[in-house]
Amino acid sequence: MLLPLAWCLAAVLAWTNRALAICPTSCKCDDDTLVVTCVQANLDVIPITLNPSIQRLVLRGNRVRTVDSAFQFYSELQYVDLSDNQLVSVPARSFDAQRKLTELHLHHNKISFVSNRTFSGLRALTVLSLRRNFLEEFPDQLFASLSRLEELDLGQNRISRVDARAFAGLASLKILYLDDNQLKVVPTPAFALLGGLAELHLGLNGFARLPDDAFAGLAKLAVLDLSGAGLVNVSEHAFRGLPALRYLGLADNRLSAVPTRQLQGLARLEELYLGQNDLEALPAGAFRGLANLRKLDVSGAPLLTTVERGALQDNLNLETLVLSSNKRLAAVEEGALEGLPNLRHLVLRDNAFASFPETLAAWPELRRIDLAENPLECRCGLLWLRDLLARRNATQVLCAAPQHLKDRSLPALTDDELGCALHDTRQQAIIGALCGCAVAVLAALGFLAHRHRRRFQAAVKDYKWNNRAISRKEHEYQKTFSDEEYISRAAQPQPLKPVPVTEL
Incomplete structure (x- = not known):
């Protein structure tokens, strides 16, 4: 009897509360x-x-x-x-x-x-x-x-x-x-109980060092963010036991070099963030073993000056490359961005580039280009870039020099303002090629003339001697008959010579 009564009382109270609800x-x-x-x-x-x-x-x-x-x-x-x-x-x-x-x-x-x-x-x-x-x-x-x-x-x-x-x-x-x-140390023992963990965010702590097997037991971990963790040293096997890792954030630490050996075991890694570290260069083979890397971000590295040829030679699947706000990065070595067939997003914003070579990247294949906030010298060498930006919906690119073009938009400049004598770079190339061919032909003729100079001199000498002989004979002939005599002789009838008759 008590239980049904309690249910009835609860129902009544619920109805009463709903009716008396006050917002x-x-x-x-x-x-x-x-x-x-x-x-x-x-x-x-x-x-x-x-x-x-x-x-x-x-x-x-x-x-x-x-x-x-x-x-x-x-x-x-x-x-x-x-x-x-x-x-x-x-x-x-x-x-x-x-x-x-x-x-x-x-x-x-x-x-x-x-x-x-x-x-x-x-x-x-x-x-x-x-x-x-x-x-x-x-x-x-x-x-x-x-x-x-x-x-x-x-x-x-x-x-x-x-x-x-x-x-x-x-x-x-x-x-x-x-x-x-x-946190001063990675709480590795506590992680051992989290075998199904997919994301771990440990940035903005004070680790200084990552020991070997720091994330043991996290075999399913796909995202690891260590941004701002104070890292100075990363042990060679710090990332061992992370076969599923696809995202790694190492930005805003104190690393002095790319931890190439430490990263080699992360075969499935797709995104890597290394900005705001004390890196001076991205050397050849820096990201060796990261065959599935699709995005690399190295932004805000105050000491970065060089991207060496071959730095990305193992990263053929790279789709996005971000190198921005590196105040000392003025150029990349020739061929550093070659051999990246899948590159579609290139961000070189806010660096120290004064110019961009046309051979730096496969520009027409890029979907996104961001070259803003670089101290560009807008001269004729950037005519190709002006045409490229004018055809695309890219970020605004302003000139820093020369002074009369400062803060002008590069795509809005005319050929004359860029100091180009010709309006078409193809014409320049064609004329340059023709001039080169002409120089080559003249050089070849000069070489042949020098090599066969004796024959050439003898031929010239014979030619001159024959001309002199002919001239001498003609002169004597003209002396023998004057023009008047020749004409009078031709006009007079010539006497017939008697035909000899033989007597019988």
């Missing part, structure tokens, strides 16, 4: 979609007069200081956002009634402590964010009750130590953020 003035309550949004509504506490059937509750940007028993009224919740409040603590079992809750966002608060009972009851939770709080360390099995959790964000806290069994029970975890904390 705070600064909130938006939708009983059709079962969504309540109270963003920057100046709330001090979690309201208890909402529709008990709500499924999404957004209380972002208020002044809520604690999670009290108010959540007990909302057992249908699937999404809760309490970010940007003033939460100092989350009492144990605060979410005991939220058996359907899948996402809980507590980022940007003042939480300094959580226990293994804080998240009790959240059996369906898949996303938990504790980012930007004051957490310092985690005890054993802190998240043991969250067996379905797939994404855990602990970034931007004060964590200096992670217990070896802190992640016990997180068999379904796929994404883990531990970036922007105070």
Whole structure:
């Protein structure tokens, strides 16, 4: 009798609460979609007069200081956002009634402590964010009750130590953020319990060194971000045991050279970020073994001056190359970008290039070209680039020199403004070729004349002697008969000579 009575009482209370549901003035309550949004509504506490059937509750940007028993009224919740409040603590079992809750966002608060009972009851939770709080360390099995959790964000806290069994029970975890904390060493033992992890973000810590097998046990890891981790040294086998890795972020560290040997084992790597390091050059074979590399980004390297020929010789599948904001990079060696049949995106923005050779890349095959913010000298040698940019929707390229063209757009310049005598580079090439042929022919004739000079001199001498002899004879002949005599003789009839008769 008591159980049916309790059910009836609960039904009556639910109907009564729904009928008496009150939406705070600064909130938006939708009983059709079962969504309540109270963003920057100046709330001090979690309201208890909402529709008990709500499924999404957004209380972002208020002044809520604690999670009290108010959540007990909302057992249908699937999404809760309490970010940007003033939460100092989350009492144990605060979410005991939220058996359907899948996402809980507590980022940007003042939480300094959580226990293994804080998240009790959240059996369906898949996303938990504790980012930007004051957490310092985690005890054993802190998240043991969250067996379905797939994404855990602990970034931007004060964590200096992670217990070896802190992640016990997180068999379904796929994404883990531990970036922007105070870790001095990689918590390798704790990772051993996360065999299904796909993404790991560890940047903005203070590792200084990556030891061998730093990520042992993470055989399914596809994304590893170590940007800003303070790395100076990477051991030869630091990335051993990562056969599925496709993305590696090593930007904003203190590496003085490309870790070629350390990267060789990452056969499936597709994206590599190496900018903001102390690299002086990208030497030949720098990315040896990375046959599947599709994107390489080396931006903001203050000491980078050289990209050597053969630096990308093993990276035939490279599609995107970003070399931007390298203030000392004024050129790349001839042929450095040759042999890249799949290159489609080339970003050379904000470097020290004064010019770009036409042979640098297969320009017509590129889909994206970004050459902006370089100190270009706009002269006739860039006529080809002007024509290329004029035909494409590329980023704006401005001139830095000569002075009368400063800040002018290169595609808008005329041939004369670029100082070109001819309007067509093909004409220049043809005329140059003809001139070269003429010089070659003259040189050949000169060589033959020098080689057979004696025969040539003898032939000339004979020619002159014969001419003199003929002239002498003609002169004598003309002396014998004058023109008048010759004419008179021809006009007079000649006497017939008698025919001799033989007498019988």
